[in-house]
Amino acid sequence: MKVISCIKPVPDPASRLIINEAKTWIKDQELTFVASEADNYALEEALRLKEKHGGEVVVLSLGGEEAARVLRSGLAMGADRAIHLLDPKFKGSDEFAAAAALARAIQKDGSADLVLAGVQSDDLGTGMTGTMMAEFLGWAHATVVVGVEVQPDNKSLRAQRELEGGINETVELTLPAVLTIQFGINHPRYASLKGIMAAKKKEFKAWSAADLELPDNAIGRAGATYDVTEVLFPERKSRVEIISGTPEEAAANLVEKLRKEAKVI
């Protein structure tokens, strides 16, 4: 089976994030980008499906050099080839515009059985791009997936969805389908040195907006469905009392307050 695994580049979680002058996003020029964490689980699941059922794994990403970087990591982990949606016109995409472009690339590449994406990204974190792709493609989908089992006829699959309150729901879907993969479904592998070397020889395609035959008003900022009016650190409406001092002083002060003020110990 052919599995396409989508990867979103996001700032390394260890980065200190600073809001840009226009207050519309973060200053992202000097940051290091890595694959959004949930997308690593999705790619690992794709690689396991290939190991079990044969076929190929294609990694797909949209963005500038940071997207090329996460695609190369995906190839080093074991994906067979990469598709990079690269065009200044894609800049400023929201989830809707990104899903439209990704879905078009999946159609253009053709004959995929399954598309996997992380349950949500570490930046926007809304968890909608994968499901939106399913609708653009007209395919079935399932979200928050913690288990995948392809049926022997390769025409359907069973997916376990993790619902609230510790409930797992098993659903059956017709293929082709899109799944959004939950954290913890597996243990993503690390790229081996051999994998990194092998990645250099793998097919790496770049497609522009023109290659996808998408009109300018459907992509990037023009294709977005909303404007960002402000990005800000939330106001602390909290009651928190920050206890300062050296670690020892702060610890001693805290214990004192827990005993005398809060009276909880």
Next chain:
Amino acid sequence: MIFVIAEHKDNKLRPITSELLVFGQRVARDFGQPLTAVLLGSNTAGLAAELKSDKIDRILQAEHADLAEYNPDSYVHVLQSILSRDKPFLVLMGHTTQGMDFAPRLAVRLRRPLIAGCVEYEKQGDRLILTRQIFNAKMNMKTSVRGEPPYLATASPGAFPSDEVESGNAEVAMFPVELTEAPKRKVLSRVEAPRGQMDLSSAPIIVSGGRGLKLKENFKLIFELAEAIGGSVGASRPVVDAEWLPREYQIGSSGQTVSPRLYIAVGISGAIQHLVGMQTSRCIVAINKDSEAPIFKVAHYGIVDDLFKVVPALTKIFKQLRQA
């Protein structure tokens, strides 16, 4: 019109429905618009009766045998016809495993904006500004939707107070449902995920560790502190995903919900999924080196410093107290 898509399971309204009603009632008041609650299901009379005493202008029941069990295809199909007929201004759904399973499809079907995971809104002139959290709740993003209504939004669980639903007397109407296409997805079973024996729901003191501990081995700091203070150990989701601890230790929306007398969060940033599982604790202490971490929003006491220095110091004090 403001629409709320009620969420229900096993013939009971889910808590998110009350939160959506509060959100909806406030937007309806501010924009001078009537509020409609939509019930999709096979037999929704009981649910409609439950909603009837809330301040809602109209309850719309859309019934069909194929809606007995949630599936995204039927939901999107029926909602598309309702929204095309009634043309509401705003449609509110839960930012839940169900809401976020169909809302993105509905947005693409209608070619309309979806703002997911809203925590606040404001009215700027005639404009609706919806605020959502980004970067794992470290920052907020205010958005203004483009184009013509309807606008779609999902509300983050816990963002609107479920106990502030205003009362009233709602009218009830039926929407005629036509469903011809078989859904591409069907539910085979629903079971409780395997979990261990540990029950933290009645623990009086919980010391909980998160990703800030960096390595599995470092979790011993949490066990040592818990032992010194006489408490139980809990964990955030990333810790469990990394298999530092079994699933039964997990606190949050997909783990256990706890409300101890004292909750000490160590190296936990405080994703909303974690906060909903512990924010009703009587006293919350957060220890984290990142002063912007959202855990400080719910904490009573905070120490912004290196946990590897603070936790051993705390453990030492509690051990001395015990011996005294």
